[in-house]
Amino acid sequence: MSKYGAYVKFTAKSGERETLADILLEAAEAIRSVKECEVYIINLSAQEPDAIWVTEVWSSAEAHKASLDLPDTKAAIARAMPLIEGVESIPVTPLGGKGL
């Protein structure tokens, strides 16, 4: 089965990027115990002052979809939502390399 990956761009409401990044970093800690999640890295955009990129790799698209129903995920989404202006995603199929 193919792995599932995505670059997910969160655009924060003005002045809220740091708070949103902290919530996403906490979510990344909670997800360490989820073995189907292989990568969940929080990045600041180097070009857009309100943007955060999350690099995700999951064991399968199904595992990613199932993660959205985890209580920790739902709680993080509820906290993050008021700080978010928009979300875009670039879906990818990870083949291999260093870090997988």
Added chain:
Amino acid sequence: MSKYGAYVKFTAKSGERETLADILLEAAEAIRSVKECEVYIINLSAQEPDAIWVTEVWSSAEAHKASLDLPDTKAAIARAMPLIEGVESIPVTPLGGKGL
């Protein structure tokens, strides 16, 4: 010092994506011994049939820049160049998370 990251999109010439992906996967193997490189994952775009995305995390922007002068990197670039139509990069600053 901040880490340096990038999502690098390679658009292959028509019909050359698989060959280009193989070259990049070989480059990823060669880079396993470079400790300043923390992540180098090769992905196929799920939306664009000629596109490959490479997820990179380096210990610093300087380490990334220095890597371009490594003999293995130069050899991979020389092999890949004839197969590449275009390159775009989204630079990011990795903060943390699972996989770092």
